[in-house]
Amino acid sequence: MLVATLVSAHGQALLDERLLKRIESTLPGILRVQRLDGEIAADLFAEAGDARKLEADLRRLLDEAAVDIVVQPEAMRRKSLFLADMDSTMIGQECIDELAAYVGLKEKVSGITERAMRGEIAFEPALRERVALLKGVPLAVVGEIIAERITLTPGGRELVRTMRANGAYTALVSGGFTVFTGPISTTIGFDEHRSNILLAEGGILSGEVADPILGKQAKLDALLELRARRSLAPERTLAIGDGANDLAMLGEAGLGVAFRAKPAVAAAADARLDHADLTALLYAQGYTGDEIVRD
Structure with missing residues (x-):
């Protein structure tokens, strides 16, 4: 049925x-x-x-x-493992673009970001190119950016907390940076987070990112690893993202969902969310409104 x-x-x-x-x-x-x-x-x-x-x-x-x-x-519509992209999915912004705004380069960096998310250019070299432009930015601005510029996508906290309350494991997997995924994953309520490490010297960004870069393959590997660790059938997994580097993860998940996604991602995913907030993923699993864990 x-x-x-x-x-x-x-x-x-x-x-x-x-x-x-x-x-x-x-x-x-x-x-x-x-x-x-x-x-x-x-x-x-x-x-x-x-x-x-x-x-x-x-x-x-x-x-x-x-x-x-x-x-x-x-x-098996009720899922036991949830993996989510962060930028433009669990939050409304691209963190690297907000860092670039600090040095007046947001337009240039966001253009590269957009092309990478559409799959027009490879993710890893695009990330290195953008990070190089951030050389000299103080790491201390990250807290200010999170406090003043980052907004959580509606329904995200309810989604993660409801799934965890019902025994699911949740992971934030991002091509972004640990300085953002750490506090943001804690605020939303994820079990864990995985992302890239920005290199810095004396609290100042060096313009480099640590190897290996977490991109499309790493997101897929995270899904496979967490699924195996919890001995789950593929159908018991759920993933959501918006960009080309999410495609492999979405394709492997039991239900792969594109969120406000680029056309190629929306076409390839099992489902897409163009209008609803993230609680839609709870309804898709059969949760009722009364079962949602709300703030």
């Missing part, structure tokens, strides 16, 4: 009774509808078939409504 989870855009409640009844009566194979959280989220259970076709049919019926759709097999 397939389950299609519909989730309204962040801050909206769009799944009224009329819409759900229209979908149920129009689409063949829909067996039942179950609300997860009022008019915010609902499950549609359907006979096993083509998940992509069901998603396309639902998008047509929704007629461009700001509703995200996650279609997957009902079996």
Whole structure:
């Protein structure tokens, strides 16, 4: 059996009774509808078939409504391992771009970042090129950037804390830097974080990053390692990201989700979130609104 989870855009409640009844009566194979959280989220259970076709049919019926759709097999939808990208996924910014802003180079660095995330240039040389431009920046500005410029993506804390409360293991895996992933992972509530190390001398960035660089392969390796360590079936894993360096991780996960993603990433992922906040990943696992651990 397939389950299609519909989730309204962040801050909206769009799944009224009329819409759900229209979908149920129009689409063949829909067996039942179950609300997860009022008019915010609902499950549609359907006979096993083509998940992509069901998603396309639902998008047509929704007629461009700001509703995200996650279609997957009902079996093993509840996940036991969650891996997440940080920049532009669990937070709203690219940390390296914010560091570059300190020395007036944000536009130049963000252009390189955008090309790397689209997969137009290789991640590792692009990272080295951007880090070289940061030579001379005091490490002390990181705390200021986190406090004043970094915003958490809505629903992220609830997502991680709810999964952990239900026995899942969570890891923040980033092509960014430990000086950011450390405090940010703690604030959100992850079990662990993995990222790159910025090299510094006397508290001043040297313009270099330590080897080996954590990129696409390292994110995939982290998923494989943590899955094996916890003796999990591949279907029990969940991953989310927005850039080209997330593709291997998303492809290996039981459910790989693209978040506000570049076109190539959105096309390759199992599902995409264009409108909803990160609690959509809880609804996709069958959690109800009452089961979400909120601040």
